[in-house]
Amino acid sequence: MLMSRPQTDSQAAYRLLPSIDEVLRDPRAAPLEARSGRELLQRFAAETLEVWRAEIKAGRLDADRIVTLRAAGEPYLELERRARREEGRGVVRCVNATGVVLNTGLGRAPVHPEVAEVMAVAARSYDVLEVDRATNERNQRDDYLGELLARMTGAEAGIGVNNCAAAVLLLFNTFAGGREAIVSRGELVEIGGSFRVPDVMARANAALVEVGTTNRTRVADYESAITGRTGLVVKVHTSNFRVVGFTEEASPAELAELGRRRGVTTAFDLGSGLFEPSGAPPLAHLLGDEPLVVDAVKSGIDVVMYSGDKLFGGPQSGLVVGKRAAIAALRKNPIYRALRLDKVTLAGLEATAKLVLSGRAHELPTRRMLAATAHDLRPAADALAARLARISGLHVAVAEGASQPGSGSAPGILLPTYVVRVRHATLSDAELALALREAPVPVFTRVQEGHVLVDPRTLLPGDDADLVRGFEHAAGRDAGSARRSPA
Numbered sequence: 348m349l350m351s352r353p354q355t356d357s358q359a360a361y362r363l364l365p366s367i368d369e370v371l372r373d374p375r376a377a378p379l380e381a382r383s384g385r386e387l388l389q390r391f392a393a394e395t396l397e398v399w400r401a402e403i404k405a406g407r408l409d410a411d412r413i414v415t416l417r418a419a420g421e422p423y424l425e426l427e428r429r430a431r432r433e434e435g436r437g438v439v440r441c442v443n444a445t446g447v448v449l450n451t452g453l454g455r456a457p458v459h460p461e462v463a464e465v466m467a468v469a470a471r472s473y474d475v476l477e478v479d480r481a482t483n484e485r486n487q488r489d490d491y492l493g494e495l496l497a498r499m500t501g502a503e504a505g506i507g508v509n510n511c512a513a514a515v516l517l518l519f520n521t522f523a524g525g526r527e528a529i530v531s532r533g534e535l536v537e538i539g540g541s542f543r544v545p546d547v548m549a550r551a552n553a554a555l556v557e558v559g560t561t562n563r564t565r566v567a568d569y570e571s572a573i574t575g576r577t578g579l580v581v582k583v584h585t586s587n588f589r590v591v592g593f594t595e596e597a598s599p600a601e602l603a604e605l606g607r608r609r610g611v612t613t614a615f616d617l618g619s620g621l622f623e624p625s626g627a628p629p630l631a632h633l634l635g636d637e638p639l640v641v642d643a644v645k646s647g648i649d650v651v652m653y654s655g656d657k658l659f660g661g662p663q664s665g666l667v668v669g670k671r672a673a674i675a676a677l678r679k680n681p682i683y684r685a686l687r688l689d690k691v692t693l694a695g696l697e698a699t700a701k702l703v704l705s706g707r708a709h710e711l712p713t714r715r716m717l718a719a720t721a722h723d724l725r726p727a728a729d730a731l732a733a734r735l736a737r738i739s740g741l742h743v744a745v746a747e748g749a750s751q752p753g754s755g756s757a758p759g760i761l762l763p764t765y766v767v768r769v770r771h772a773t774l775s776d777a778e779l780a781l782a783l784r785e786a787p788v789p790v791f792t793r794v795q796e797g798h799v800l801v802d803p804r805t806l807l808p809g810d811d812a813d814l815v816r817g818f819e820h821a822a823g824r825d826a827g828s829a830r831r832s833p834a
């Protein structure tokens with residue numbers, strides 16, 4: 348019968364598949380099992396056999412081929428590939444060669460090595476966190492951080508929460524929960540990751556009162572919207588876009604004066620939080636009209652908030668400074684308990700603030716990266732190009748380029764740099780970039796017009812070795828193996 352032969356063939360193929368135990372009995376599996384654990388390997392073996400069964404069913408895998416694959420030890424090799432893929436998941440150190448300094452996808456600000464050490468110690472030990480050493484009584488965990496932030500900014504007081512989004516939520520709920528908050532139409536922004544100011548306000552139980560137009564909002568617009576139900580007037584820095592041309596916005600000082608006169612709390616969400624600490628090369632001239640935290644505080648606004656992992660250069664957090672009474676009100680809100688900092692982050696923020704206050708802000712990695720000129724970066728680009736040019740299959744050249752501050756800090760601002768433009772003999776730009784991301788230490792680059800661009804601005808000390816290894820790994824693949832199918 349015509350149908351019977353393929354049927355017998357597939358039955359023979361199924362019979363030739365190893366069992367899960369047989370796959371795990373491969374002598375090479377022992378060290379793998381020590382790393383990954385038996386249960387995970389059993390799961391990988393089961394998944395592998397599942398794929399093979401599906402291939403047999405689809406007529407793409409026959410008995411002869413299975414004999415060949417087993418002889419080549421392919422079942423074990425597939426376990427190894429799956430184990431390696433598993434190890435590459437989750438939070439893994441990578442090389443940022445994109446030139447985007449505060450790259451949210453790559454974890455924003457890498458902290459100063461001394462800060463990282465303080466964080467590691469806090470993580471593995473008991474810590475004096477919420478207790479007074481003199482009296483042994485409970486106190487507030489971020490009292491000291493608040494003091495450090497106040498010293499840095501000239502504010503009366505400060506607190507820290509999980510991120511700036513948390514600070515915005517806490518702000519609206521504390522001062523406008525069950526009441527109204529006034530925001531300019533031109534500042535109702537979405538800050539990536541579907542964080543929209545109006546949505547956060549709704550969740551904070553604050554009613555939004557929009558004033559002005561997209562391009563122009565005057566103080567008088569805010570004033571005429573104030574009613575008995577107004578709890579808050581908020582200014583939001585439009586971090587990730589800019590309105591140009593015929594524009595007008597109320598200054599922080601004007602809003603502060605309005606708030607004082609009408610008895611309404613005022614706040615400014617800065618997002619990035621630019622500082623110009625003494626002893627550090629200034630950044631303001633590089634970042635356009637990015638507002639300074641100290642200026643926002645000086646304007647008299649009650650509450651000023653910014654991210655700890657943007658221009659401040661610390662671990663992920665939201666930092667809030669301002670008038671003593673306003674900060675105390677935020678702290679009294681029960682929601683604060685749900686948004687508060689963990690001890691590791693808190694230790695990292697204190698350490699970062701102390702570095703800045705002791706005149707060492709210029710050592711912060713992100714500050715150094717932002718301050719570097721194209722002239723400063725040229726030698727690094729040349730040295731990298733020389734090393735990459737030695738890898739076979741790569742065509743390498745140094746060219747002028749542009750880096751970005753990132754994370755909505757200074758939108759539209761580009762920082763002149765030199766990049767290494769790399770092309771592979773057979774891989775496309777996207778294939779090369781993918782192979783780099785899949786290197787043992789992943790390397791992230793920019794892709795432009797058939798080339799992969801390496802920007803030395805965002806490389807940390809020691810990254811160059813992993814970057815070169817990444818290119819060696821990637822160049823070792825040809826176009827065929829980059830597209831290889833799993834089976």
Ligand SMILES: *Cc1c(COP(=O)(O)O)cnc(C)c1O
Nearest residue numbers: 510511512586617618619654755
């Ligand atoms: C980035 C940003 C936020 C969100 O900060 P996270 O720390 O990422 O939560 C809020 N507001 C503004 C204006 C921002 O730029």
